[in-house]
Amino acid sequence: MTAVSRRNWAGNITWHAERFAAPESVAELQALVAGAERVKAVGSGHSFSDIADTAGLLVSTAALPRDVERLGPHRVRVAAGVRYGELALELDRYGLASANLASLPHISVAGTVATGTHGSGVGNRSLATHVAALDLVTSTGELVTLRRGEDDFAGAVVGLGALGVVTAVELDVVPAFEVAVSVHEWLPFDVLLEHYEAVLAAAYSVSVFLDWSRPLRGQVWLKHRVDDGAPGVVDEPWFAAAEAGPRNPVPGISAENAVQQGGVPGPSFQRLPHFRLEMVPSNGEELQSEYFVAAADGPAALAALAPLADLIHPVLQVCELRRIAADDLWLSPSGGRDSAAFHFTWVPDLAAVLPVLERIEAALAPFDARPHWGKVFPMTADRLVEVYPRVPEFLSLAGRLDPRGAFANAWTGRHLGR
Ligand SMILES: Cc1cc2nc3c(=O)[nH]c(=O)nc-3n(C[C@H](O)[C@H](O)[C@H](O)COP(=O)(O)OP(=O)(O)OC[C@H]3O[C@@H](n4cnc5c(N)ncnc54)[C@H](O)[C@@H]3O)c2cc1C
Structure with a gap:
């Protein structure tokens, strides 16, 4: 059985959850969500706040089957708990890659997408924009699929864990480079x-x-x-x-954990993050x-x-x-x-x-x-709604997908007024 960590990666947040679970099937997850008064998904726990916390049941998707399935020339279906580094290795076997990556390859796909995580590049959009469809378990336990172009899709992708538990996403990918x-x-x-x-x-x-x-x-x-x-x-x-010679992004720290530099070409997934997949x-x-x-x-x-x-x-x-x-x-x-x-x-x-x-x-x-x-x-x-003007639409979407407020937590109360 997969153990769910009691704290986030940085260790500054200890979850308040009463119960922890790492379901091994989507059906098991659906039953757990439907039966919980309060519930939240946690990915790899690399966020720095209580955004993933809950007073009720904290579910990890890490134990769901960690499939990466090729759907078309440039489309894959990926289980929510897969980490970008693992995904990159699978994609590489097909001669494919993610168009961009964040600085750390150890973060989960669903958690990355849910927070609008990004890499860099004037022509590169956030990693969430690679999502073409997502499967979401809502608070009734129902599994819904939202596809790009449908109503609600653009609201649901960067979902902050406030709409349900994502079990899998379809991602656009590109030829390896x-x-x-x-x-x-x-x-x-x-x-x-x-x-x-x-x-x-x-x-x-x-x-x-x-x-x-x-x-x-x-x-x-x-x-x-x-x-x-x-x-x-x-x-x-x-x-x-x-x-310069090899550097770690953090001054004074050894470059050993950082990706290879000096202009040596390598697969994009070994160069676009700052940190090596095989190192902590x-x-x-x-x-x-x-x-x-x-x-x-x-x-x-x-x-x-x-x-x-x-x-x-x-x-x-x-x-x-x-x-x-x-x-x-x-x-x-x-x-x-x-x-x-x-x-x-x-x-x-x-x-x-x-x-x-x-x-x-x-x-x-x-x-x-x-x-x-x-x-x-x-x-x-009060200020977030000014800088993120679509918060009211998002709250209305949350009200429709989660009318009983099961996915609300202290963080959504402080930052979204939900
Ligand atoms: C060392 C380090 C480097 C980083 N580098 C970058 C960077 O380069 N660019 C950048 O933008 N960010 C970066 N981040 C931030 C990081 O990408 C985000 O915090 C991201 O959310 C981490 O994913 P996670 O799986 O750990 O999410 P978690 O912290 O586990 O969860 C974050 C949110 O996602 C939700 N969530 C997780 N899984 C699911 C699911 N299955 N269904 C529904 N909701 C879910 C949670 O409920 C929560 O609301 C970095 C973080 C660290 C620690």
């Missing part, structure tokens, strides 16, 4: 501000890391697609950042937050954070800048607008981090910054 990673340092902050979009568009996937120490400067990770004919270098006079990236001693603004506001929003550098730096492990293409999913952080994202990996001290987050939210308020659902943020329902 190779990527080469090169790391460059240092790009002065004023150069970054002036050429923000050019830097973030300089490769298929780009991340810029800063630790907000002075002098402010960025470390640029360029992830080039080997097959797209791009030169693989930034040939601009302002890009003086020299290629860290022991979870961190908290994370992330905010999304319109891409056009990226440089101004970054400049608005600069006066906070001396507040941010002491509680920060590393900050990462990324770009994500717009999508049409109601609660996607990049919904309706090409987005610039500002990610923060913090020291594991919520009391020290929260006041800094309040200042960051205030500095980014003029840009209607949206928090990442799976990370730590103080923003409450």
